[in-house]
Amino acid sequence: MLMFFAFSFVFGYFLGSIPFAVIVAKRCGVDILHAGSGNPGATNVKRTCGKAAGNIVFFLDLLKGFLASFAPSLIPTFAATAGETPADWAHVVAVAQLCGFAGALLGHCFSVFLKFKGGKGVSVTMGGLLGAMPLAVLLGAIVWLAVYFPTRVVAVASMIFGLSLPLSSMILAKAFPQLGYTTVHVGFCLVVAIFIIVMHRSNIMRMLRGEENSFRRK
Template sequence: MSLELLLWMLAAYLIAGIPVGLVVGRARGVDLREVGSGNIGATNALRAMGKAWGALVFVLDVAKAAVPVAAALHYLGPNPGGPTKVALVALAAILGHVFPIYLRFRGGKGVACAFGVFLVLAPKAALLSVIVYAQTVWLTRVSAVGSLTAALVIVVVAWVDPSVPLPYVILAAALAGLIWERHRPNLEQMFAHAREARAREAKLDRNE
């Protein structure tokens, strides 16, 4: 791994690690870490500050990952091993958001940043994931389910699209795994609620 690539990765990590949700929240007098889910991402920002500010946090989270990746794609992509180098820069950007040095490595879940990365690297996969996300949230009313489904859609579409280099497919799979891991508390909560609902139904059946 060359010094040039390491510098690109470091720059992507530091740029994408900027906690824009926290910055926007503080400008509004809200510390996102102390409200709602405690997450600094767009979903918690939307709940705490409303649709307009939540949308702003989402756009900034997308941009802070997309910009360094787009720059890497332009400067590193045409070179030998370009896709692998760009994928590593993209991974560094996501890790910057999820584990930011500015917040003692306690950041967001990486959904918006992953969308920003693949908006640059695999636009068809990214745009289709947004459609699936919106549809899933409309059906389930649960943002986490939409995020998890969208992450899997990016992997599948990137895999079947012959124009997407293999390093980007591997990156998509790695990011999907990371996003699912970051949503593990949400999954555990959903399963707990499902078990409670089944227990209540069983109790009602016994009482009838």
Template sequence: MNLEYFIVPAASYLIGSIPFGYLIGRLHGIDIRKVGSGNIGATNVTRSIGKIAGKICFFLDFLKGALPVVLVNMTFEENTANLALAAGLAVILGHVFPIYLRFRGGKGVATAAGVALALAPYPLLCALAVWVVTFLTSRYVSLASIVAAASLPIIAALFFGLGIGTPFPLANSTVFFFALIAFLAILRHISNIKRLLNGTENRFDSGAGKRGSGK
């Protein structure tokens, strides 16, 4: 096995492990793990600190997802597609299980979206539209994240099947990868799903104290 198959996933995992939500909270004198939902993602940062902090957190989590995949595509000439998928999976796992926070991280939605944008932008944009429609009609961040994640591999399969949007050389592997991260996203939202089913999941609101999905 080539050395890059160890170096790229390891470096991507360490990038993914950077807990931007936790760091933003510390800058505001808050341990984000001890307020709101206890999640280090953008939704809990928004709810506990404010909209600007939440947007910064989302952007940074999104960026760290896209960055390793983009760097792989820019750096390597051989096995690029395989390495890009490996980097994408590793950076998501880094966010969800960050070594710097004893493997207790976020739900990975923003980071996974960054990875998906770098791998297949058109399917990701369609999944984003699904997220927006679901959120605007329900006001549940968790439900929007779950539905968008579940729709991504289906949308990607349609795009690749029709030959639209991307010449990515490992279309089947990419669809499987999207299915894998959709499964992971749904698994990380089990508690939200239970609250949605029993009617106790609170809708997201601009004010503090509303419960949603921590990205």
């Protein structure tokens, strides 16, 4: 089983490392690493290259997270074909999905193709949750929208979204045990929440100085 977990993580890491923000921005004639905030993420691409380019990057980054966490769910199909019948595939798949998710998140934020630099991981987190814990990302998306529209500050919405994940996963685990969410899922979401906050530390400093960017209409 450890091989499944390791493979899921490595697959997720290299998938997550694909710098779609850099690729899309380059098509627009922009070096995103030296434009705007310098962050290779959907928000910076949207500011420097336009809404369409930013939305494309968001979708592609989300897709990275989704594929990384969804792919391990195919393991039982291949195992059954090979005649293997492990006692608890549900647990194996759940852990493998989180390994793939973690790999994609780390790959996105510390891309091997960008000298271990990268984005802040929110889009990938949404995609990873979509593959591993779809109801959790639904609640998280509602939180993100509820914070973003009054403030128009992506960083604030993203951090509150991250902080909501442990609570939403805990509520879902208690209210809907049939979903199979366990303390492992809740603990994982807590780690992701802390990770998202840490990745937004530069935004926090700009907020304290009153310099954080927003999408408010002027």
